Amino acid sequence: MSMDFEKEEVSATSNQLDEETLFVVSQTFKALSDPTRIRILNLLCSGEYSVNDLAEKLNLGQSTVSHQLRFLKQLRLVKYRRAGTTLYYSEDDDHVMNLLKQAIEHAIHH
Template sequence: MTEEQKLEVFREEEQHLDAETLFVVSQTFKALGDPTRIRILNLLCTGEHSVNDIAETLDLSQSSVSHQLRFLKNLRLVKYRREGRTLYYSEDDEHVMNLLKQAIEHASHH
């Protein structure tokens, strides 16, 4: 592919980056830029977990976990279900979870 063809492809792709798309992408990377959120998402890759289970497993306060889960839920990266008074969280965006897994794999090779 020539440089001119590459530039044309870039221009076509750039048109798809409207303000909303740019915002969502930047917020997704913001979410993945925090070590605590990465730890929580990595744990949720193993399956559904309650807030208490996440806090205990990762040695974090329940308040901290709840705060981070709210952030992740607002980005639709996690979802929850209620069972009585307990909230159970799980992953809600396979694309981002795959990106996280690839980033972890990349980092572990360096």
């Protein structure tokens, strides 16, 4: 068995990010880099919304919203609960939502 280094120590030593960290970080920011997704996530900050609710409030096509929700769902940034034929989506990642809030706050106050 080789020495058991923490990722933290490795990066502190080499100053380089490992492949997996790089992938996770870039994916996270990619999720937040599109205006449509930002608007969806921003609305979900204030509670649950169905697909049609989101589409109406944001003036987007139902298909567009559904596609983006699938994207966000795959990254586990949102989750949903079913009520009949309606799916209520809500946020599912405090850390990422926090990054978004910070960026919005910063943008607004500058």
